[in-house]
Amino acid sequence: MTAERGRFIVMEGLDGSGKTTQLVRLAKHLRERGRKVYLTAEPTVSTTGGMLRDALGGVTRKTPCELAAMFVLDRIFHNVNPVNGINKMLGSGYDVICDRYYYSSLAYQGSETDFEWVRAMNINCPEIRRPDLCIFLDLDPEICMKRIGSDRTTTEIYEKKETLERVRARYMDIFAQLDDNVIVIDTAPDIDSVAAEVCRAADEICRD
Numbered sequence: 009m010t011a012e013r014g015r016f017i018v019m020e021g022l023d024g025s026g027k028t029t030q031l032v033r034l035a036k037h038l039r040e041r042g043r044k045v046y047l048t049a050e051p052t053v054s055t056t057g058g059m060l061r062d063a064l065g066g067v068t069r070k071t072p073c074e075l076a077a078m079f080v081l082d083r084i085f086h087n088v089n090p091v092n093g094i095n096k097m098l099g100s101g102y103d104v105i106c107d108r109y110y111y112s113s114l115a116y117q118g119s120e121t122d123f124e125w126v127r128a129m130n131i132n133c134p135e136i137r138r139p140d141l142c143i144f145l146d147l148d149p150e151i152c153m154k155r156i157g158s159d160r161t162t163t164e165i166y167e168k169k170e171t172l173e174r175v176r177a178r179y180m181d182i183f184a185q186l187d188d189n190v191i192v193i194d195t196a197p198d199i200d201s202v203a204a205e206v207c208r209a210a211d212e213i214c215r216d
């Protein structure tokens with residue numbers, strides 16, 4: 009007997025929007041419902057993922073095109089890796105919850121280089137799966153910057169208010185353009201009410 013395919017849920021948001029907290033809460037909720045959950049993130053732990061983290065932290069310098077291409081390579085590996093790739097885990101009956109996916113490439117790299125090129129590389133790639141649901145945690149870039157300032161020890165290359173404002177606008181354009189299942193959740197309310205809304209959205213697609 010083969011396991012029923014799990015659901016593929018992506019969590020997106022600006023740096024400092026509280027994704028990590030909400031990812032963990034969602035995983036706990038689905039596990040309590042008796043579902044198998046696999047948490048993953050981009051950039052991944054692949055060699056390309058390591059190079060991406062160095063570039064994001066400002067250790068090495070990469071052009072926006074180099075970054076966009078590297079994210080695509082990392083994302084293909086993330087899908088097809090036979091050990092614990094997204095396809096493999098979904099096929100084994102796990103719900104896969106992924107911290108960032110192609111929406112981030114379209115929003116971040118798409119703001120800095122040719123948007124149509126970034127979009128085509130990701131959306132037309134036969135080895136990059138479309139998620140069942142994307143949850144966007146929406147937070148004012150100014151509040152994101154305050155949170156980043158108090159939480160982090162290293163500054164990533166995109167962590168500037170003007171950049172985050174541009175990226176947020178780009179996210180909204182993408183959601184309007186793409187035919188994906190996306191829900192935008194305002195994260196200004198308290199953590200518990202946001203978590204309840206995130207779980208409700210996931211429950212809609214994770215029916216037993």
Ligand code: TMP
Nearest residue numbers: 023050051079108109112113116164166
């Ligand atoms: P995070 O670990 O806090 O989510 O940060 C990852 C950073 O990587 C964040 O600044 C956004 C950036 N990023 C891109 O620019 N493009 C991408 O495709 C992905 C997955 C992440």
